[in-house]
Amino acid sequence: MAFWSSTSVFTSKVPRKILFMFTLSLSVTYLFYSLMSCYNSFQFQENYVYQGRLATEETTFVTLREKLYSTSSQVYFDEEFIERTATEQTIAVSSVRNSVGIDERTSGWARAQAATTSSSSSKQEHPEFSTTDSELRRVVNCTSDYGVKTLPQAIIIGVKKGGTRALLEALRVHPDVRAVGNEPHFFDRNYERGLDWYRELMPSTLEGQITMEKTPSYFVTNSAPKRIHSMARDIKLIIVVRNPVTRAISDYTQTLSKRPEIPTFEVLAFKNRTLGLIDASWSALRIGIYALHLESWMQYFPLSQMHFVSGERLIVDPAGEMAKVQDFLGLKRIVTDKHFYFNKTKGFPCLKKPEDSSTPRCLGKSKGRTHPKIDPDVIRRLHKFYKPFNMMFYQMTGQNFQWELEEDGNSPGSRD
Numbered sequence: 022m023a024f025w026s027s028t029s030v031f032t033s034k035v036p037r038k039i040l041f042m043f044t045l046s047l048s049v050t051y052l053f054y055s056l057m058s059c060y061n062s063f064q065f066q067e068n069y070v071y072q073g074r075l076a077t078e079e080t081t082f083v084t085l086r087e088k089l090y091s092t093s094s095q096v097y098f099d100e101e102f103i104e105r106t107a108t109e110q111t112i113a114v115s116s117v118r119n120s121v122g123i124d125e126r127t128s129g130w131a132r133a134q135a136a137t138t139s140s141s142s143s144k145q146e147h148p149e150f151s152t153t154d155s156e157l158r159r160v161v162n163c164t165s166d167y168g169v170k171t172l173p174q175a176i177i178i179g180v181k182k183g184g185t186r187a188l189l190e191a192l193r194v195h196p197d198v199r200a201v202g203n204e205p206h207f208f209d210r211n212y213e214r215g216l217d218w219y220r221e222l223m224p225s226t227l228e229g230q231i232t233m234e235k236t237p238s239y240f241v242t243n244s245a246p247k248r249i250h251s252m253a254r255d256i257k258l259i260i261v262v263r264n265p266v267t268r269a270i271s272d273y274t275q276t277l278s279k280r281p282e283i284p285t286f287e288v289l290a291f292k293n294r295t296l297g298l299i300d301a302s303w304s305a306l307r308i309g310i311y312a313l314h315l316e317s318w319m320q321y322f323p324l325s326q327m328h329f330v331s332g333e334r335l336i337v338d339p340a341g342e343m344a345k346v347q348d349f350l351g352l353k354r355i356v357t358d359k360h361f362y363f364n365k366t367k368g369f370p371c372l373k374k375p376e377d378s379s380t381p382r383c384l385g386k387s388k389g390r391t392h393p394k395i396d397p398d399v400i401r402r403l404h405k406f407y408k409p410f411n412m413m414f415y416q417m418t419g420q421n422f423q424w425e426l427e428e429d430g431n432s433p434g435s436r437d
């Protein structure tokens with residue numbers, strides 16, 4: 022009672038103006054602390070980045086971005102994990118899943134989408150995201166809307182089974198690269214959906230970041246060069262090439278894993294085996310006639326806008342190939358040998374995991390399949406078949422990929 026009477030005396034004596042100022046200052050203080058809390062989350066996030074990966078680098082805006090996105094790149098690298106988890110790019114998945122031709126990745130993505138109700142809940146399933154620290158969760162909310170969606174400035178256009186996934190996932194480690202996780206197939210299967218649809222699939226980027234995608238079938242799609250050129254004549258094109266014989270076997274192995282009833286490689290490779298007539302219309306063989314496909318691209322793009330990655334070297338020297346790709350894209354050489362290690366079980370290089378994570382960063386089971394044993398005579402004949410086309414390709418690109426030295430078919434990455 023005494024309290025109430027003294028309060029009313031106080032309010033009657035203190036001018037309303039002062040009371041108003043007092044309330045206002047309280048509100049401003051509250052707002053200030055709220056903002057500070059969000060800012061602290063950023064700081065927490067930054068420290069979190071550099072403890073594990075780039076401890077020697079200065080903490081800059083670029084490196085902050087790296088962590089903001091590095092969690093997603095690491096998640097996408099493991100395709101089994103993709104099947105269980107939808108991450109920030111679920112938007113892309115939901116738009117694409119009904120339209121994109123179903124390959125093993127896409128179906129995995131679709132399952133992930135169906136299995137999860139929201140990206141934030143799925144993030145919590147992952148050890149990286151399962152922290153109970155509310156600060157970390159808040160920073161995700163504070164920053165998830167940053168950036169704008171732009172059409173890609175660089176595309177990995179081929180080749181199927183060349184090592185395109187390994188390249189894209191290694192590139193995604195770079196803080197200035199943001200890429201779509203799955204294959205949009207815009208310029209071959211979804212072109213009628215329009216550029217706005219395509220742009221919507223892209224992840225948001227901040228200034229200075231490159232938007233990328235990979236769809237290996239573009240390289241062998243007749244209409245793709247013209248379509249891509251009409252979207253962006255200055256686009257950068259990356260093509261990962263691999264010994265066409267090994268590539269064909271890899272392609273066949275993939276089909277065989279889905280349809281075990283198909284004829285043998287030896288049967289499919291020939292129109293008439295006795296006459297030695299190779300069936301170049303079989304897509305597994307046709308894709309490997311690189312010179313033929315490259316010709317269509319050269320009608321629209323100068324060679325200076327194309328970069329050829331050796332699929333073989335990407336396995337034996339991933340850092341070396343990454344240095345050249347980063348140079349081509351005008352990026353700082355941030356992805357280096359310290360990001361890779363050779364995983365003996367997998368038989369391939371994998372990305373090093375951050376110190377605080379137990380998540381493996383090797384590609385999933387659909388990469389690095391054991392190839393069936395192919396008759397050595399067929400392999401010899403295929404090498405002979407490809408030789409002139411390979412020579413032409415070396416001439417066109419000014420690069421010798423030395424596939425003629427691998428006549429036994431045992432090139433890097435072939436698990437025969």
Ligand SMILES: Nc1ncnc2c1ncn2[C@@H]1O[C@H](COP(=O)(O)OS(=O)(=O)O)[C@@H](OP(=O)(O)O)[C@H]1O
Nearest residue numbers: 181182183184185186187271369370388389390434
């Ligand atoms: N680091 C690493 N890990 C696993 N696999 C690797 C890696 N680097 C290159 N490769 C080779 O990539 C081949 C698959 O190529 P793509 O990713 O282009 O295939 S796809 O077109 O997207 O289906 C795949 O072919 P196969 O070995 O025949 O499965 C691999 O040889």
